[in-house]
Amino acid sequence: MNERRFEVAWVPSIPDQFVTWGSDLRLYQVVDGEHSSRGLEKEQIGVDRYAELVNCVTEPHYIKSVSIWRGEGVRLAVGQATGRVSLISLSDDLNLEFASEKEFNPKQSRPCSALAWHPTQYTLLAAGYEKVRTEDGIVVWDLSQSQLTEKPLHETGHGDHCTSLSWAHTQPLLVAGLNTKTVKIFDSRNGMKTVNQTQTRATYGLSVDPGSDYRISGYSESSVVIWDTRNFEKPIITLNSPHQVTKVSWCPSRPGLLASSVKDSGSILLRDIMSWAVSQEDGEASVTERTIQPPGSQIGNIADFAWHPSRENTLLAMGTLSRFTEWTVADRLTLNFSARHSLIWSSGASNLLRFEPTEFSNSESRSSDEPRNYLEICDIGLVMQSRAKAGYSGDTKLTDLSNFKLGSELDTVWTWVLQSGGNAFADLISPNTRNAKFLGVRTLLYSSAETSQAKLSNWTGLDSAKPIRTYHSTERELILKLCGWDKKKMGKKNLNEISRNAAIAVFNLDMKAAIEILKSGCTGSKGVDSGLSSNLSMVCVAVSGYSSEGSKLWKEVVANSLPLLPDPALKSLFSFLTSEDESYSDVLSGNNLSFLDRVAFASRFLSDKLLLEYLEKERSKLLLSGSLEGLILSRTHQESIEVLQAYVDRSGDIQTASLISLKILPPEILRSAGVVSWIDNYRQMLDQWNMFGVRSELDISLSRSDPSWETQLQGWI
Structure with missing residues (x-):
């Protein structure tokens, strides 16, 4: 692209073609990268978007103005320095409505300074000329077949110099800048009679907003002016520019968005009209400004730009380095948050996007084939509201938990x-902690005045097996019961449950029970899931081959096969059977077992010192991740509050934090600032949701936990 181009415009009827003119006329086709093949020249104008040269016309010479026809095909009216107006076709298909290669000449030779095709009556062409004696400055031709002569349809502007022209979009009005001091509006239905006018120097680049025929813009050398024709005597707003203005253009897809460029600049200034004042009583117009630059900034200073006629907020810029770039301008966002959790904002002129809050269960149950016109997020506010409706409160009981869809944590x-x-385990609780509302694992262990007893425990179901060292105390037995290790579960058909039950049986040194669980699972899955049955059968065979003296070959084969096991709990099972030391790091280090199973395992097989070290390490890790499970390892009330605060910071679930605080904290701790903040905010949320009954139940629970708690009385009239 050796020759310099000066101006650019999209072809209205073909949205993927644009025209440039300067010393010649050029037609470009915009294609995606995968379709880029033909053309004399091509260059990249965006991400995987290319402009290919389709046609180049070197005549006519001395081009002064160009206007692209709005009908089908690529037809141009070209105004020259001599005043001649040539009709040029850059496409191969001919249209009978258009007289190709036609020329119109003025009575006196003079430069044609402006051209404008009518946006709806495609045969009307307006031309503006520089002043010569008493010749008319504006001429309108009708190019219909019945009037295909050089005689103009209208002539006006006697002795005037026309600087720019623009047709209204829905009315038969022509806006013209004359003599660099007047803007006039002519009615083509009434012999081009002047129907409105104003005095101004901003007569260049006149443009009617496609979104409103009342709104007109123009510019002078140092300012951009906007009028409302209903109050045309003075501009609605004048926007001064420190540099020489070179072009202004309204966005065709976004009403009220005006772009302008200045000389020797690589940026475009956007002015967004937020509110519109027609008269003084309406106040002042509100206009926001922002500067945008073409992506990449490799085109040099901007020589010209053009809005795409149909793609929303899309600009094509042409630089002084003879390069193009196309990009979509991000629109102003208007956010609206409904009282029922939905967040809605505009995305262009025709689309509304919204974040539709969902619960985990609803999101998971939605069919992947179901069409969606919105984005989904999990809103903790909606989750809390749903749980409150289901009865999630401070009086929650074990039998109610399944109703609230709380999740495993x-x-x-x-x-x-x-x-x-x-009171289920009151006989195992020491007297000094019997009155506590909540007992964590470390609270129980530190409450014991005696050290745990080490015991060599024998296997069940293994002959001549080497005993395993286990540790026992009243507190450890209570921890095992709270972790659920005192219950034997059989008959499960789910791989995870079968694997966990078999692993717990092995950890209880009951090899016979583990093999029975695996055999039962294998039998139950036959005919239902052949793959599961086969896997459990192989695991059962491998477990049966264990002996505490153990062959070295068996341990090597098992160790190499651990990554291939179908369930994490089975990996922990075989890690235990192949363990060489009593720290059992391979069993406890990963997440192959659930949190409570790891705590129970550590309580059975680790010494007092190793157990406390492991629990402290786990508590720190859970606190850092904001997991509520860290509450189970708390020793003091302050540690419990720290865990609850970390959980709230991660999840925003002030509902659970408030309800658990009521359950586990004594009255004096319940008044701490953090806890009061959770409870007060949760009460306010219930009021906003009009859930006054649930709020009243919360107040009753508060008064029951702390009779001195003050609840605000409300009266409604």
Whole structure:
């Protein structure tokens, strides 16, 4: 692209073609990268978008103005320095409405300074000329077949110099800048009679907003002016520019968005009309400004630009380095948050996007084939509201947990909280902690005045097996019960449950029970899931081959096969059987077992010192991740509050934090600033949701936990 181009415009009827003119006329086709093949020249104008040269016309010479026809095909009216107006076709298909290669000449030779095709009446062409004696400055031709002569349809502007022209989009009005001091509006239905006018120097680049025929813009050398024709005597707003203005253009897809460029600049200034004042009583117009630059900035200073006629907010810029770039301008966002959790904002002129809050269960149950016109997020506010409606409260019982869809993390913590604070294991609780509302693992262990007893435990179902060292105390037995290791579960058909039950049986040194669980699972899955049955059968054979003296070959084969096992719990099972030391790091280091199973395993097989070290390490890790399961390892009330705060920071679930606080904290701790903040905010949320009954139940629970708690009385009239 050796020759310099000066101006650019899209072809209205063909949205992927544009025309440039200067010393010649050029037609470009915009294609995606995979379709880029033909053309004399091509260059990249965007991400995987290329402009290919389709046609180049070197005549006519001395081009002064160009206007692209809005009908089908690529037809141009070209105004020259001599005043001649030539009709040029850059496409091969001919249209009978258009007289190709036609020329119109003025009575006196003079430069044609402006051309404008009518946006709806395609045969009307307006031309503006520089002043010569008393000749008319504006001429309108009708190119219909019945009037295909050089005689103009209208002539006006006697002795005037026309600087720019623009037709209204929905009315038969022509806007013209005359003599660099007047803007006039002519009515083509009434012999081009002047129907409105104003005095101004901003007579260049006149343009009617496609979104409103009342809104007109123009520019002078140092300012951009916007008028409303209903109050045309003075401009609605004048926007001064420190540099020489070279072009202004309204966005065709976004009403009220005006772009302008200045000389020797690589950026475009966007002015967005937020509000429109027609008269003084309406106040002042509100206009926001922002500067945008073409992506990459490899085109040099901007020589010209053009809005795409149909693609929203899309600009094509032409630089002084004879390069193009196309990009979509990000629109102004208007956010609206409904009282029912939906976040809605505009995305262009015709689309509304919204974040539709969902619960985990609803999101998972939605069919992947179901069409969506919105984005989905999991809003904790909606989750809390749904749980409150289901009865999730401070009086929650073990039998109610399944109704609230809490998830494994909250189910685990609530089960521990309700069991440790109940009377089910009162005989195992030491007298100095019997009155506590909540007992964590470390609270139980530190409450013991005696060290745990080490015991060599024998296997069940293995002959001549080497005993395994285990540790016992009243507190450890209570921890095992709270972790669920005192219950034998058989008959499960799910791989995860079968694997866990078999692993717990092995950890209880009951090899016979483990093999029975695996055999039962294998038998139950036959005919239902052949793959599961085959896997369990192979695991059962491998477990049966274990002996505490153990062959070295068996241990090597098992160790090499661990990554291939179908369930993480089975990996922990074989890691235990192949362990060489009593720290059992391979069993406890990963997440192959659930949190409570790891705590129970550590309570059975680790010494007092190793157990406390492991639990402290786990508590720190859970606190850092914001997991509520860290509450189970708490020793003091302050540690419990730290865990709850970390959980709220991660999830925003002030509902669970408030309800658990009511369950586990004494009155004096319940008044701490963090806890009061959770409870007060949750009460306010219930009021906003009009859930006054649930809020009243919360107040009753508060008064029951702390009779001195003050709840605000409300009266409604």
